[in-house]
Amino acid sequence: MSSVDRVYSEVRAMAAAFEFKPDERINELRLAKFVGTSRTPLREALNRLVAEGFLTYRNGQGFFCRSLEPGGIMNLYEARIAVECEGIRLASERAEDVEITALRSYLHWIEPIYRGDAGPEKLVELDEEFHLKIIRLSANSELERMLVNLNARSRFVRRIDMEKRRAITPADHLAIVRALSIRDPAAATERMRQHITRRREEALAAVRNAFSRLYVSQGAM
Amino acid sequence: MSSVDRVYSEVRAMAAAFEFKPDERINELRLAKFVGTSRTPLREALNRLVAEGFLTYRNGQGFFCRSLEPGGIMNLYEARIAVECEGIRLASERAEDVEITALRSYLHWIEPIYRGDAGPEKLVELDEEFHLKIIRLSANSELERMLVNLNARSRFVRRIDMEKRRAITPADHLAIVRALSIRDPAAATERMRQHITRRREEALAAVRNAFSRLYVSQGAM
DNA sequence: TTACACAGAGCTGTATACAATTTCAAGCGA
DNA sequence: TCGCTTGAAATTGTATACAGCTCTGTGTAA
Numbered sequence: 001m002s003s004v005d006r007v008y009s010e011v012r013a014m015a016a017a018f019e020f021k022p023d024e025r026i027n028e029l030r031l032a033k034f035v036g037t038s039r040t041p042l043r044e045a046l047n048r049l050v051a052e053g054f055l056t057y058r059n060g061q062g063f064f065c066r067s068l069e070p071g072g073i074m075n076l077y078e079a080r081i082a083v084e085c086e087g088i089r090l091a092s093e094r095a096e097d098v099e100i101t102a103l104r105s106y107l108h109w110i111e112p113i114y115r116g117d118a119g120p121e122k123l124v125e126l127d128e129e130f131h132l133k134i135i136r137l138s139a140n141s142e143l144e145r146m147l148v149n150l151n152a153r154s155r156f157v158r159r160i161d162m163e164k165r166r167a168i169t170p171a172d173h174l175a176i177v178r179a180l181s182i183r184d185p186a187a188a189t190e191r192m193r194q195h196i197t198r199r200r201e202e203a204l205a206a207v208r209n210a211f212s213r214l215y216v217s218q219g220a221m
Numbered sequence: 222m223s224s225v226d227r228v229y230s231e232v233r234a235m236a237a238a239f240e241f242k243p244d245e246r247i248n249e250l251r252l253a254k255f256v257g258t259s260r261t262p263l264r265e266a267l268n269r270l271v272a273e274g275f276l277t278y279r280n281g282q283g284f285f286c287r288s289l290e291p292g293g294i295m296n297l298y299e300a301r302i303a304v305e306c307e308g309i310r311l312a313s314e315r316a317e318d319v320e321i322t323a324l325r326s327y328l329h330w331i332e333p334i335y336r337g338d339a340g341p342e343k344l345v346e347l348d349e350e351f352h353l354k355i356i357r358l359s360a361n362s363e364l365e366r367m368l369v370n371l372n373a374r375s376r377f378v379r380r381i382d383m384e385k386r387r388a389i390t391p392a393d394h395l396a397i398v399r400a401l402s403i404r405d406p407a408a409a410t411e412r413m414r415q416h417i418t419r420r421r422e423e424a425l426a427a428v429r430n431a432f433s434r435l436y437v438s439q440g441a442m
Numbered sequence: 443t444t445a446c447a448c449a450g451a452g453c454t455g456t457a458t459a460c461a462a463t464t465t466c467a468a469g470c471g472a
Numbered sequence: 473t474c475g476c477t478t479g480a481a482a483t484t485g486t487a488t489a490c491a492g493c494t495c496t497g498t499g500t501a502a
Contacts, residue, residue: 002280002455004268028484038457039484040261047225047265051272053366059223060463062484079363082307083300090299142300145274146367223485249454259487260454281493283454 003037008045010035015054016152020065026055028062052149066153073207076154077200083146084131084196085189088176091137092185100181103133107173114170120162124155127168134180154203161199161206172198224258229266231256236275237373241286247276249283273370287374294428297375298421304367305352305417306410309397312358313406321402324354328394335391341383345376348389355401375424382420382427393419 011031020026032042046063049055056064066072110126118126128151135144162168172195179188232252241247253263267284270276277285287293331347339347349372356365383389393416400409 004455005280025483027482029482040456040458043485044265044268047268048272051269053363059226060484061465075361075363078307078311078359078361079304079367082303082364086299086303086306138299140296140299142274142296142371143303146300150363225485246453248452250452261486261488264455281454282495 003041004044007035007037007041008048011042011045012049012052012054012152015049015065016155018065018068018156022065022068024065025061026063026065053153068207070204070207073154073157073203074200076150077196077203080147080150080154081193081196083143083150084135085192087135087138087140087143087147088180088188088192089138089185090140090143091134092180092183092188094139095137095180097181099137100177103130103137104177104181106130106133107170107177111170114168120159123162123168124158127158127162128155130173134176137180157203157207158199160209161203164206165202224262225265228256228258228262229269232263232266233270233273233275233373236270236286237376239286239289239377243286243289245286246282247284247286274374289428291425291428294375294378294424295421297371298417298424301368301371301375302414302417304364304371305356306413308356308359308361308364308368309401309409309413310359310406311361311364312355313401313404313409315360316358316401318402320358321398324351324358325398325402327351327354328391328398332391335389341380344383344389345379348379348383349376351394355397358401378424378428379420381430382424385427386423 014020026046028039028042028046032039035042046055047057050057050063054066056066058064107130110130113122113126131151132144132147135147138144172191176188176191176195179191235241247267249260249263249267253260256263267276268278271278271284275287277287279285328351331351334343334347352372353365353368356368359365393412397409397412397416400412
């Protein structure tokens with residue numbers, strides 16, 4: 001694994017968790033030393049992150065953390081609706097029965113963890129994984145790529161949201177899988193839309209609280 | 222404008238037009254000289270293009286042109302359906318009446334060009350612009366960003382398709398705007414889906430012919 | 443003839459150097 | 473006090489150097 005890939009993953013995780021404060025300028029030399037490399041591979045990684053929407057770039061001024069506005073979060077959730085609703089529609093046409101059965105098993109498999117003492121990171125991870133499994137059933141790598149990106153960029157907010165809720169409510173997920181298993185694209189799409197919309201409303205409320213913690217916490221940098 | 226941005230635009234246009242052959246390895250030194258810069262800013266631009274799906278990267282081997290498979294093209298069109306159907310749904314809720322009127326005017330404005338002797342590039346450009354205008358009415362910059370990316374990556378195929386058809390058939394576009402203007406999200410979404418699906422079928426046929434020309438033509442590199 | 447080993451050329455991955463630009467703070471004047 | 477100027481320090485943008493890896497073609501042996 002090359003330095004660029006390693007640095008990319010590391011900085012991406014930092015950006016996803018807003019360890020850079022919104023709109024904060026990124027000092028290349030400092031960050032390069034922090035991740036243990038030189039500016040050249042770091043800048044290559046930063047350029048990827050610009051293309052993926054994690055950072056912004058202004059000529060002559062360098063790289064900046066993306067800003068965190070409620071409107072921007074809304075946009076991410078709406079984009080998720082676009083991707084996931086079409087994804088589940090395709091999945092309901094293309095998935096093998098055995099794959100849907102496996103999905104249902106996964107839900108039952110992780111249910112004890114819901115009720116256990118898993119931390120918010122773990123809960124978000126399980127939730128993302130469920131949605132990813134559905135997208136994969138659409139057999140469309142573009143939709144999957146888009147969802148991976150949207151997940152990473154909204155993870156911070158979802159984590160905050162999960163902290164408040166303390167649990168995943170599995171009812172939505174079960175209803176989605178049920179619609180999928182009876183091959184009802186319209187119902188599956190509608191369930192998915194409602195599900196994500198609900199989460200969006202929660203997240204929107206959560207993000208307002210998020211501001212405070214962002215500007216207080218002193219990250220590793 | 223920095224060298225990275227300039228190089229990025231230049232190489233992006235080359236990649237979009239498949240001036241690199243599918244799966245072809247990109248020689249950094251040669252390309253750097255060709256675009257008049259050194260390897261450092263070139264590689265930064267190439268990394269952005271990897272993140273956007275124009276190129277691939279294998280460690281120790283460098284950058285490669287994306288491959289051109291019918292399945293990959295299908296995926297792009299399906300992703301367009303996801304983005305544009307949700308986009309027009311939001312647009313039908315959010316657009317001002319005056320904006321929809323402007324959209325209709327645009328269609329009438331470009332109609333003479335359809336019938337004129339515009340080249341295929343021009344026709345594709347006008348078609349892309351129409352779809353972009355709709356997405357912008359959704360007021361969601363994420364959806365817009367996604368569409369811009371998908372457009373660029375499928376432009377090559379659409380150009381080939383347009384060459385065969387020699388014209389845009391404005392009926393689809395008119396029907397879409399009509400559904401939008403009466404604020405009927407379901408109808409607008411369905412029109413859009415049908416429209417893109419039709420284009421997808423044509424493109425799929427066109428892409429098979431495209432292979433030959435790709436491997437015959439000697440690009441600038 | 444085919445498979446493998448090897449050497450050389452060529453290319454990529456990373457670090458570093460340096461020029462150009464921006465930032466920031468101190469100084470100055472209104 | 474506020475705004476502007478100015479200059480040094482810091483930071484970014486680009487080129488280049490070089491180490492290490494990959495690829496290719498030749499030679500050799502089975």
